[in-house]
Amino acid sequence: MDTAFNASLILLTAVQTALLFAYARIFTRGVAEGVGRLARPLLVGSLGVHLLSILLRSALIGACPLGTWSEVVSVVAFSIYVTYFVVEVRIGDRSTGVFATTPAYLLSLVSAVAMLGATDPATTRVDLAQALHVVAAVIGFSAVALCGVYGFLYLFLYTAIKRDQFGLFYRRMPSLETLSDLNHSSTWVAFVALTGSLVLGFWAQGAGETGVLTLVEPAVLVTLVMWALYGACLLAWRFLGLGGKRLAYTTLLGFLMLVGVFFWGLFRHGFHD
């Protein structure tokens, strides 16, 4: 089982590297040709291998693979790939693929390296309430990461147009409006999922199923701030027509907070105190 799991991680890294290369090719060439044509099969293949590795991990530890930081990161990466897959199928545009999947690729790589190195897998048991809480958080954080990517792309294209830089990036990117819409859609997903995660987290705590959580715990506090920020963005979009650049800046800020939470967890070997 151990060997099969390690092999799946190596295969996953290889497929995801090829996928990243395929998306980079599509971006630089402007059309899906050569290895770029393989992007969709590689994306589907990487999702399959990723799911397999999660299932193998689950079988290996005999529990939901959300007990360690590297396991959670792996599921976050998987969730970003799935979210991006849905977005790609919906808008039919692969030009942002290289940007949208790079964070997921890096997360997946980090978790694969961490899990390959761990000869004795952690066996922290995760009960149902915790599992739901973590899954909601994972989806929320994945959407926050995608928001960050789209916010960054929006600002980059905005600046390119302002400064008359009409090169490759200008030619290959979708419109500012599309990037703003994608950002808005991802913001919705992030807000709903973070709401669910917070409610489930506090419910689980109230039911005495987790340790004692306080609002001043950095990870919880940052998540609450992110949740409020994204909620405010949605209200501003709906009632004040504020999107575009301001939404991009806000979601980029949310993404930076997520990076902070990530490193906090990495440093503390866990999300909560």
Added chain:
Amino acid sequence: MELEIVGLSLNHTVTPLTVRERVAFDRPSGTAFLRLIKERVGAEEALLVSTCNRTELYAVSTPGCPVDGASFAGLLAEARAFEPTERPRNYALLGGEQAVRHLFRVAGGLESQILGESQILGQLKRSLDWSRDAGTSGRILHRLWERALRAGKRTRNETAIGDGALSASYAAIELARKIFGSLDDVRIVVIGAGEIAVLALESLVGARFGRLTVMNRTRQRAEDLAVRFGGSVRGLDEILEVLLESDLVISSTGAREPLVTYDMMREVRSRRGGNRPLLVVDLAMPRDFEEQCGTIDEVFVKNLDDLSEIVQNNVSGRIDEVPRAEAIVDAEVRNFLDWFRALDVEPTIRRFRERFHAIRKAELEQLRNSMDEETFRIFDRLTRRLVNRLLHFPSANLRRHPGLSDREFIAMVHEVLTERIPHRSEQERREG
């Protein structure tokens, strides 16, 4: 004379416009010209391409009816009533692989005046209809056209040779699409009603957009444009109100002072609210919008120089794609030539198959009386299948053999497989 594709090309690189405009054809005259070629030259297969940049004729020269491009030039001069002194001399004669490659490059947009433009594909399809009307469409040129169109589609689908606008007015529309995505709900204002405004509005023809407002110092001219392009008219004194309700502004007045100052634009920006961007394409000289307007958040102000930069970048992008488009054309030319050259060995293959089957039948006939009818039929089926299977391999190999471009090789194969070469002693006896 062997089976060959020949062509005559009068195009923008070799033929002056004064000649090109006289040899341009429409459907009736093009069909009539193809019929004339069939009657006078005897060409069974001929196709004519006529666009604003080129008039080209392709035909198949066969051993029974050899034709060449030069004879088409004479007919063209005659059909278009050129005086002997003014007959076109600047044209390209094409033959064999060169003719095929030229057509494939034309289809791929590599020979177009605007590199990578895609109108040529429609024009090539149209020319196929003309040849059908004239009865000059045949198996070889039909296949040639089909493959050329395939090459053209591949170059545009698999490379970015057709990407990006190549004129200032289209670059402005491209920029608007890059900002707003679809133009469906984009509110457009055109300030000025001169030639540039007309050009800008013409580039919008066919595009769907939200609403059009025309503003001009002389109201009558604004109304003329509004009627022509389907918009409404507002006076220049309402410019601030109009800007509040606009997304794309195209300005090209002859005013000596800016119509919109930085302070006015700041006011517009603050009163618009939200984050809806405003794109101003200032094509006026001197400019209608103060330069600093472009520094305001969510306001993009672009002038002719900026649009030229977009065009230059697009041109460079297309030029970068040329080697990849040429590789596609090369591959498609090779595919077509493989098929075309195999046509030369078809008579040989047919003949040697006939010979083998004749031998089979003769041998079978000798056994007819020694078996009943049913057994004979079984043997007939069996031997036919056997001979077909035995000949399949050499036939397929012959069609694909690289030596097909060599006439001597084909003659040798023909002789070996279909002729009876006398024994040496027999030859010596004859010679002696």
